[in-house]
Amino acid sequence: MKENLTKPRILNLDQLDLGLSLTRDEYQIQMKELKDKIRELTYLAKTKDTPVLIVFEGWDAAGKGGAIRRLTSEIDPRLFEVHNISAPNQEEIQHHYLWRFWNRIPKIGQIGIFDRSYYGRVLVERVERFAKDFEWERAYEEIFLFEEQLQSFGTIIIKFWLHISSEEQLKRFEERKNDPLRRWKLTEEDWRNRDKWHLYEDAANEMFQKTDTPKAPWHLVPANDKYHARVMVLDVVKRRLEKELE
Template identity: 75%
Template sequence: MKSNASMSRILHLNQLNQEEKLSAEEYQLKMKVLKNQIRDLTFLSKEKERPVLFVFEGWDAAGKGGAIRRLTQEIDPRLFEVHNISAPNAEEIQHHYLWRFWNRIPKKGHIGIFDRSYYGRVLVERVEGFASESEWSRAYEEIALFEEQLVSFGTIVLKFWLHIDSAEQLLRFETRKTDPLKRWKLTDEDWRNREKWSLYEEAANQMFQKTDAPKAPWYLIPANDKYFARTKVLETVVGRLQEELE
């Protein structure tokens, strides 16, 4: 049974309003307040010995890295760690896929941030055929149980999907291709993934439906406008931490 809060959240990508925008002036004003609130709330989570786990997923070039940088700017560096998740290495691939994430979950009073995550099992591994259908199908329950254990330990879990539309992604890819400072971000794999947009969209929507939970909710963020997306992430964090800690 989903809570009233989960029932009011959008859990399908096609229902998001990508027309949401913020001016540069509105963005600066909001961010100043939000960053101060996050700094205070993360100190409170330390005081109350509550671990916090942020999961960031979304399309290539959707702005996950930028959102994470703004989230962490005012947090004490001793309290958080960002984990940039890529393909498992030779040792990790010999274990259950959740093993490398168990080794990275935050301890009491600390914050863990996954830039990509264990949800790769039901996204890239599903779409690209790195996991069999039986493996990725049972992963929904495995992940739900994993998050239940984190919540039982006292962990505050927030999961974000940053959503841009196909046209916006193409624009950002072309910008990266022509900018010497951003060219490194664009890979052949990004272009290949783009060709399977509909498959990834189907996998993402199914993932939201099967793994959204009252204490481990998904927040789908319209991200065509970077200013709006960053403030929406921080507003969500502030609201959730206030609810859990105060």
């Protein structure tokens, strides 16, 4: 189940095994161990004045929010901040698209978590034509340089894509639509984006190939099973922090 960080990682969504799963008992045992270790490692990052940036991308309803909540549940709330990224506001749209992310990068000893991120430039802005071709095409190099500067400052960068099948997404959409307490999560835009599934998939695969680097690699998470996805996210964070800090 756990991702082997020493072997070549999968960087194409078609190659992921979406059948991976965990039982509830396996999930609870592994989560307890991982949360305890991550709590220790985040304190270590604090003592070493090391910033940590964790980026979450993926399909609508893939479970990004749930994974973030489990990741942060045992971390000292003084040490992290979650940024839910939506469309830029009127002030932000007057600046270079990275400006609003520079204003949110974590300070030394802190953890910044992006629920969606600057990668929107080569995903939604590309597919929905919010950015011109030359703008999103040059963004690969701009993002590379952006992350390189963060790394030079000492920032640990961990990037996730949570992947589910189109059928699983439809199932989750229908569950949200029929649940009065969760209906607010579902928008007309979510339904429209399903019609462009293959365009988003192509954009994501190109993004992985062009922005995966040794110090800021992508981790593609099979997320049809939420237990498996959450454990894999925490396991990758634990191992990356161990590698960089210890």
